[in-house]
Amino acid sequence: MANPTLETKYVFTVTALIGAVMSAGEIGTGVRRIIPIHGGEVKGPGLDGEGISGKVCALGADFQIIRPNELIELEAKYAFETDDGAIVYVENRGIRFGPVELLQKLKRGEPVDPQLIYFRTHPRFETGHDKYRWLMQHIFVASAARHTDRVIVDVHVVL
Template structure:
């Protein structure tokens, strides 16, 4: 059994997605992360509106591969870079409902991510040494993740 400890809940605002269409690798879409917030016991704050985005790839097998980079600003003014890769997939009818902007029960699809963090802040230097995982759900305004530190 893998033991974890909550880092934070992350809520991202994704108002716009640019669809590049079919590329040699699959359907490429780039989502603009326009802000958000994160809150946990050890750190909390906001997501800086720029730079930030998700270079999503919809593979031919129906799996969406996430490639995200965002900048977190803690409530005391420190900056933490957060990058993650992830996967989202599920039954075709569930994924179609998500794509249409519907709220869908997150237990009906797979949505996982593996973030890494980078900061120069002495106060938050501990996060540079953390292995983390997250589970997500997709809401109409953007994804919401529960991010956990692996102990």
């Protein structure tokens, strides 16, 4: 018997509003940056078309290391609250990479076409709310885009 094939399905988008970049400086393996998350929204069809919507909580941050080759390793930790009261904790790890001149524009807060930057993540979710248990029972991947004041993350479930 063959293994099941892998497919993905779009389930929702997280729009995380972000604050000013803080830097801890060069730490020996790259430059450590911390970007606070101040809010945002979650919206999409969900797993079975029931929908999911809510607000990103005004807490958390994206903890990054910018490697010498400009590869950015990121680990965002935050939470969102659904419109029906579920609290969902999120850990989202990934990488962002592209042409050095475009990454430097992003660091300066200048706009860059998201199609020119490789920005992929694998979010993991935790919640005690029964309606959203599916978030803990599946693997997710995401495509993201960095803008001046926000990061937009399109989340897909691996089927």
